Amino acid sequence: MSSQAVGHLALLPLYAAAGTAILALLADLVTGRRAVIAGATLLGTLATAAAALVAVSADPTFCATGGCSWIPSWPAATTAVLFAGLTAGVLAFSLPALRLGIAPAGEFCFLLACSMTGGVTVAYAGDLITLIVGLETLTLPLYVLVGLRRFAPGERVTTAGASASVTFFLVSVVSTAVALLGVALNYAATGAVHLASLGPGPGPFAQLAGVGAALLVIGLAFKVAAVPLHAWAPATYDGAPVPVAAYLSTASKLGGVLALAAVVSRLDTRAVVVVLAVLTMTIGNLVALRQTRMVRLLAWSSVAQAGYILAALAPGEPGVAAALVYAAFFVVLELIAFGAVVALRLPGADGGEIADYRGAGRRKPWLGAALVLAFAGLAGLPPGLAGLFAKVSVVDALVDAGWIWLAGVVVLNAVIALAYYVRVSATLYTLPARIGISVTDPVLLDEAVHPSLPVPRAVAVALAGAVAVAVVLGFAPQVLFDAFS
């Protein structure tokens, strides 16, 4: 094999993302000022998104016999833009906490940008090795980010973040090992690592290749927290800082979905995916019904949402576009939900109990409206039109592929899910609880004990941006369908 020609134009998004990480590190080293570091990282995410759009029609690169390892395309560019946007959003949500010194800004931005680099790699990956390396690059910095928390002198030190981090780390390492074993078995049977040449194994090796494919899907299913491989997610989300939980639930999950989509569209893994899908959406929704903590509820709902995506992937290739469209709508709505939670809480605080949000929508109408929009979208109902079209596209894909029963399971799960989404949404607008002593105006008292804190500007801007994207995509979903088809 001769030496490969490297198409630098195609690699531009990767360069931009990796450059962002290095820039964050250098900015920390040279200036040490939080504003400069965060500003540089934000610019880097913008550059990454721009690079993805510039390089969309570049030629594939790192080509060998059998296929290419780095393939620019519209779906890849769109997901790279999503990764960049999610990174920028999560960074903005974290700024108030960084300002308080809860986490070191330089390290935080560096790790976040590294994670984005992994996401970009997953989006463009053309072979299984690149895919898994990208996925690991996406996940690895998150182990640290989940546990990265400094405590002020005198503040009670908790180990919740550290234990969440260890849980996440252990499960993730095991899952990667399983996925790699799957890749190895599949390679042994078929000799293919490039996505383009993946396929059933020849003759006697067919079963070995099938086992490899199944193991690969199971390993990747850990990443999207599919039941029964989900147990790490609620504990990790709840222990992590809320913005990092947002990143886990959006970018990290999007990476897992991309990897799964790449695999199931070429290998026949229907049996495994169907079982995972039905279990994931049903159990995710049923357990979410009983949650009393906000982030845990979001975590379980996020598990259930992964089930809908898996359902779309069950028919294989015909469902991939619907799954990616669903994932894109989902990450935007999920980012809004987490962003509203961040804005409603004190900087650096955890998600708290759902009961703590009682009346929050009356005190902060805009944040309440954003959260209701996100919940409505996640439930697949107007005014969350984005979520409605996401659900319609999944059902459409399943019915087109002849999987009407699975579409039935999906829509029935949507009914279960609505029960907890309306419960939380109604809590936001419930009048303050009656207290023992008689008060002339309970609303006034409630306002007195819940002082209205100004929403940090960075959080507000990021949230407004995410809402704007959700609304625009809700009215013009065709943009996404075009990008992913």
Add this chain to the structure above:
Amino acid sequence: MTLTTTADSWSFLLAVILGVPALGAVVVALLPASRDRQARIVATVFAAVTFLLTIAPVFFRDRAGGWSAFGDVPQLIPWVNLDLPWVPALGLDFHLGVDAVSYPLIVLTGLLTLLCCAYTVKKVPEAGAGRTLAALLLVLEVGVLGTFLALDLILFFVFFEVVLLPMFAVIAGWGGPDRRRAARKFVLYTLAGSVLLLLGVIIVVSRAGTGDLIVLTGSPPLSRGTQCLVFALLAVAFAVKAPLWPLHTWLPDAHTEAPTVGSVILAGVLLKMGTYGLIRVGVGVAPDGAAWAAPVLGVLAVVAILAGSLICLRQRELKRLIAYSSVGHMGFVLLGIATLTVTGIQAALIGNVAHGLITGLLFFLVGTIKDRTGTGSIDQLSGLREQAPRLAGLLGFAAVASLGLPGLAGFWGEAFAVVAAVQAGGPFWLTCAALAAVGGALTAAYFLRLLRRVTHGPATPVVRAMRPSIAAAEWFAWAPLVLLTLVVGLAPALILSGTALPIVDLLGGSR
């Protein structure tokens, strides 16, 4: 054979009909809390403009006159037609149209929303801001009008879903003491229905390759098996919304807890989405499936009529009584549809409109009585005639109209549903007709019982303490309903003229 993009400038009227209340909702919601009363007046102005716009399509009805030109192919021909692409990937067009079947319901929606908004200017239930309630009423109007206007299956579904959360918010935000539970029950029941609608609609679009109702109506390119599956899904979906026994159990709770305007909108127009959907989408898209399921629908409709009446005879709560009477009335509407005859579906259409007018009025009156006396229990109400003769008179009028007195709006729908069942012939339909007629007699019995208990007899302390006069806003809200009940009763042709041909077309031209 498609009749696509007839996008002359007038057809944008339909988009404007949806746009005005939507804009109104945004404007009203954004007004500051200190301008609450002005906001409610603004909402009423928007509702009034919308009402005038909903009347307008009638001026275009003659343009759709070229019926014979289409020969043997039955085809739905809207008076006004707007067809724009929206999401081609899902086969979703922004396709709106009005014809004789949907027109009366569109006007009814415009009217009832206007009356409710006007009523809200004067009276706001406690617990929430009045302007938010008015904004939600306008959002509901968008959803309901969109459902009646949609000529694309997926668009129909989208609008069908639009009303869900606003109605939940109206009940949960402004309702009675047990509102949270009632609202949750309402939203979960109706979502369960509408996800089945989604499944049915997607199956049709997937199998037929189009969601365009103009193409699908009458002679859809679907196999019989698919039609049966689709009709079963759609029938359950619409039966929850209508509601048809035994899927009605959300209705009494929702009505009992909802604020007055919520009950009026719910009974007056939201339930009609179910029956309209069954006619337009269920029967229109899957006529073979409808024929297959008609006997089941007929039995359920008769059971609904009888069960509704019998429950009403034992009912002690005013709002619950009216709610259960809705179950019975919707039973008549569904019986008309189940016969799959032109007479039956015409009966269903006029029954729909009459029920919207009369039950809307009844909920206004009962809500007022409940607000003023603080109780809805029939046992504690008596002698209304002595304390508030005008209110008692109106209640008597509405009750008599609802029990189907000839000459008032309620008569035509019920009588002709029975007539259609008799015309359908055969022992089965004759039995249905006979049982439905018995149910009609029971309806008379419970409404007369209601009148005897509430308006006659000695006045109870709560009744004696109530304010007897009727405010101007109340007259404004009620007078149109009283008048229209009379007008529709005397001239049913107002609703039915021009419906025969579209219905023949819906039924596949076979009957």
